[in-house]
Amino acid sequence: MARIAALTYYPVKGCAGVSADEAALLPAGLAHDRSFLVTGADGTFRSQRRDPRLALIGPEISADGGRLTLRGPGLGRLALDVDASGPRRDVALFGSPYKGIDQGAEAAGWLSEFLGAPARLVRVPPEHDRVTDGRTPGTSGYADSCAVHLLSRSTLDLLNERMAARGGVPLPMDRFRPNIVVEGWDEPHVEDRVRHLTVGEAELGYAKPAIRCVVTTVDQAVGTKAGPEPLRTLAGYRRAAGGGVAFGTKFAVLRPGRVSVGDRVIVGAWGEPEL
Known part of the structure; x- marks a missing residue:
């Protein structure tokens, strides 16, 4: 049987996964799956294809999605209040244009230091209508x-x-x-x-x-x-x-x-x- x-589920695309005994399976997948994206300064997504160190970042997301914590060796813990309504930024995923809500300078600085290259963190916006x-x-x-x-x-x-x-x-x-x-x-x-x-x-x-x-x-x-x-x-x-x-x-x-x-x-x- x-x-x-x-x-x-993987709250931040390219970063470590979170194991669950149970979860809500929503239209876009397991709750919180790939709801955040790491981008370069130009908005192009970053992944383990070029940044394998992303695998070492351990994310945690609160049940309501309002609090995101990132942990990485050498940098310790970064806790963020998730911005779900701020200004949208242009992002590109495999050449396709989307929008993301930027999560601020602190997250950008933490990720840039960890990856050794300019990076920003964005959240999928509520109006995301990807097919x-x-x-x-x-x-x-x-x-x-x-x-x-x-x-x-x-x-x-x-x-x-x-x-x-x-x-x-x-x-x-x-x-x-x-x-x-x-x-x-x-x-x-x-x-x-x-x-x-x-x-x-x-x-x-x-x-x-x-x-x-x-x-x-x-x-x-x-x-x-x-x-x-x-x-x-x-x-x-x-x-x-x-x-x-x-x-x-x-x-x-x-x-x-x-x-x-x-x-x-x-x-x-x-x-x-x-x-």
């Missing part, structure tokens, strides 16, 4: 694309077996930064074939495969790139027709609701893998 094994792509359209905050990234333990187990056969070491789940981890699917990559599922009180619709990038080569515990794995091994058996390698699946939220670790994962419709 498939169940939710782990729930993780995500894929077979089932939806919305999200500052995630790469869709609201929910789902990955099964058996899928990671297969990858680790293949890397071990090449003399590599197993990788933890956090290399892939999923929101929902599923246990109980014995066959790897079952998530590729899921088109509709119910988790707790919520329903999800399939959007597209998760195409992986260089962030998967970042050791999340130390904030440095440790490549070429897992991309080298994935290239041997998970190449996507449109380019890149696929690992995990993206979903849109069809019906919001509470979800908890241990909830059953019920598949309502199946399809053929889109690779």
Whole structure:
């Protein structure tokens, strides 16, 4: 029987995740997921692709979203009252224009010192009306694309077996930064074939495969790139027709609701893998 094994949300895009036993799954994903974005001085988003040290920043967000705390080695703790109504700034995410509410000079100075380059912190504004792509359209905050990234333990187990056969070491789940981890699917990559599922009180619709990038080569515990794995091994058996390698699946939220670790994962419709 498939169940939710782990729930993780990422308040600040690119920074460390927060594990939860239960959470509200909203139209844009788990509550507070990717609701903040680190940008350069020009508004272009910063991520672990170029700033792997972002992985070392541990964020905490209050339940009501009004208080954000950042912790980073060497800089200690920064606590902020979240500005949800201030002036909007132009931000760019993969070349697409959005708006963000700047969180002030103190946050900018803390992040700039930690990253060694000019940086600012913005919050997604209430009027954010992003429409995500894929077979089932939806919305999200500052995630790469869709609201929910789902990955099964058996899928990671297969990858680790293949890397071990090449003399590599197993990788933890956090290399892939999923929101929902599923246990109980014995066959790897079952998530590729899921088109509709119910988790707790919520329903999800399939959007597209998760195409992986260089962030998967970042050791999340130390904030440095440790490549070429897992991309080298994935290239041997998970190449996507449109380019890149696929690992995990993206979903849109069809019906919001509470979800908890241990909830059953019920598949309502199946399809053929889109690779």
